[in-house]
Amino acid sequence: xxxxKTATSRRSMLKGAAVATGAMAVPMVATAQTTTxxxxxxxxxxxxxxxxxxxxxxxxxxxxxxxxxxEVLPSGAVVPAFQILEAxxxxxxxxxxxxxxxxxxxxxxLALWGSGPxxxxxxxxxxxxxxxGGGKELVAEIYKALNMDVxxxxxxxxxxxxxxxxxxxxxxxxxMKGLKFRTVGLAVDVxxxxxxxxxxLPGGEIVPALDRGLIDAAEFNNASSDxxxxxxxxxxxxxxxxxxxxxxxxxxxxxxPKYNALNPELKAIVDYAVQAASADMSWKAIQxxxxxxxxxxxxGVKFYKTPDAVLRAQxxxxxxxxxxxxxxxPLFKKVLDSQKAFAExxxxxxNDYTVDFKMAYNHYFGRGAKKS
Numbered sequence: 001x002x003x004x005k006t007a008t009s010r011r012s013m014l015k016g017a018a019v020a021t022g023a024m025a026v027p028m029v030a031t032a033q034t035t036t037x038x039x040x041x042x043x044x045x046x047x048x049x050x051x052x053x054x055x056x057x058x059x060x061x062x063x064x065x066x067x068x069x070x071e072v073l074p075s076g077a078v079v080p081a082f083q084i085l086e087a088x089x090x091x092x093x094x095x096x097x098x099x100x101x102x103x104x105x106x107x108x109x110l111a112l113w114g115s116g117p118x119x120x121x122x123x124x125x126x127x128x129x130x131x132x133g134g135g136k137e138l139v140a141e142i143y144k145a146l147n148m149d150v151x152x153x154x155x156x157x158x159x160x161x162x163x164x165x166x167x168x169x170x171x172x173x174x175x176m177k178g179l180k181f182r183t184v185g186l187a188v189d190v191x192x193x194x195x196x197x198x199x200x201l202p203g204g205e206i207v208p209a210l211d212r213g214l215i216d217a218a219e220f221n222n223a224s225s226d227x228x229x230x231x232x233x234x235x236x237x238x239x240x241x242x243x244x245x246x247x248x249x250x251x252x253x254x255x256x257p258k259y260n261a262l263n264p265e266l267k268a269i270v271d272y273a274v275q276a277a278s279a280d281m282s283w284k285a286i287q288x289x290x291x292x293x294x295x296x297x298x299x300g301v302k303f304y305k306t307p308d309a310v311l312r313a314q315x316x317x318x319x320x321x322x323x324x325x326x327x328x329x330p331l332f333k334k335v336l337d338s339q340k341a342f343a344e345x346x347x348x349x350x351n352d353y354t355v356d357f358k359m360a361y362n363h364y365f366g367r368g369a370k371k372s
Contacts, residue, residue, distance in 0.1 A: 035266075036069045037258060042081035042098035044204045045074035048224040048288060049250075052156060053097035055284075056252060056277040063269045068262070072097065081202040088253045089148040096253040100139070100154065101185030101245075107142050108186065108325050109332040112339060113154060114248035115186030116318050119343035123157030125350060126247040126339075127278070130154050133342035138335050145331065149256035153270075155278035156250040159285055163239035163306045164219030165210070165231045170239055170306065173313045182206050182218035186321060187244040193317035203229065210234045219244070222285065223292040232299045241306045243314045250281070 039057065043049040050072070057070040079087040084096040085103050101114035112118075113135070118126050129135050131154075139152050163170070164183075170176060177195035184200045191198050199215055207230040209215045217235075219242070220226055226238075252274060262270070297303070326333035363369060 034066055034069055035262070036071065037094035037254075038071055038073065038078075039095040039097060040073045040075070040078050040084065040087070040093050041096065042075050042084055042102060042203070044229070046228050047203065048228065048284075049097075049221070050074055052250065052277070052281050052284075055280060056097065056155075056273060059273040059276050059280075060270060063273060064266060068266050068269065070095065075202070075204060081204075085148060085150065085253065088255050089150050091255050091257070094255050094258045096251075098251055098253075099248060100152070100251045101248065104185045104188075106146050106148075107331060108329055109142055109335045110139075111185035111187075112332070112335045113139070113251075114245055115184075116190070116245075116247075116322070117243040117315060118247040119340050120347045120351075121247055121339075121343045122350075123159070123247045123249065124282075125343070125346055127154065127157045127249055128346065129339060129342040130249070133346075134338045135335075138331075138338060142331055142335075151254040151256055151259040153252040153254075153274045154249040155252065155274045156281040157278070158245075158248045158250070159222060159289060161221050161242060161245045161248070162219060162226075163242040163244070163310070164217050165226070165235040166217040166237045166239060167235060169237045169302070169304045170310060172307065173309050176310065176313075179217050180215040182209065182215050183244060185245070186318075186325070187219075189321040189325075190244055190314060190317045193320055194313055207231060207234055221245075222289050223296055224285075224288045227292045227296055227299075232296055232301050236301055238296070238301055238303050239306045240303055241311065243311060243318065 039053070041050045041053040043053065053072045057072045060068060060070050075081045078093055081098065082102055082105075084093070084098050085106065087093045088096045099114055101111045104111040104115075113126065113130065121129065126135075130139075136154075139154070143150055143152065164181070166179075168175070173194070176191070179196045180199060181191055181196040182199050182201045183191055188198045188200055199209070201209055201215075201218075203220055203225075206215075206218045206220055210218055210231070211234045218231075220229060220231070226232075231238075254270075259267070259270075322332075322336060326336055
């Protein structure tokens, strides 16, 4: 009886071990639910900027492996473009993609991340100031003062924007006076100082307004966006180079409670997706903008360099604008002082170290260049 009982016990132990081993061999499958966030961009669905918003969302979705999913709707799907900040703060939307200068009406200091010459900093330098020179903390301070419960990420340094599209080319400063002109942010104040009649229309309304004669001229952003929005269909003159928005960034907004509910790993994925999307956007912009610049020329658009006199007038108007705003708004002055301190140091380094790339370009492609 004892031997039989022992043998049975051994067989039971071996069977149990086999079952346990088999169970261990089966991988554990994660059953965590997917968190879906509904975003809206401030751009029409056909604009390359909306594509950038989707590019960011795809990076998050791919890295999150099903645990987090961002869906992006185009401008106007839930709220108008200029109401994105309130909608995200209230939770009407979980997030948004746009530019921080669109919130200029809430606090003029927010336009300093887009409008103006930024003390001579290029867009990437402005982003460097934001991430490492105190800008990020200042954005958070401004939103807190506005009672906006959002988390903001700035990314994607934009190429310098043209002065805009004009029915007649601009040859002198006086040509700007009396023009009904579309722009946004602090550029509204700058061009008003220069004598233009400014109308801050959202992107999707600009070309129809030009076509109907409601405005005489307008700026939006870049060759790719301007082309797809239909500018060359109604105006054939484009003035290149301007200080009105020479250092602008994109903004990705999250509703505060929704973002804070994410676990640390998903927050890290969002952070790294922002950085990856910033680099990717910069590269894609060079590729697409340069192609569309050629296509606009083929479509009969005439490009002109903005006269230096107009550029100097912009700087003079900017100086008056920021002096007035700094006197009215302590946060404006705080942001301005932070930018200036960073720009003085970083700008000297940039200007002293950077070679003249035009020299090399002209050597190979300019007049008199050797043709191989």
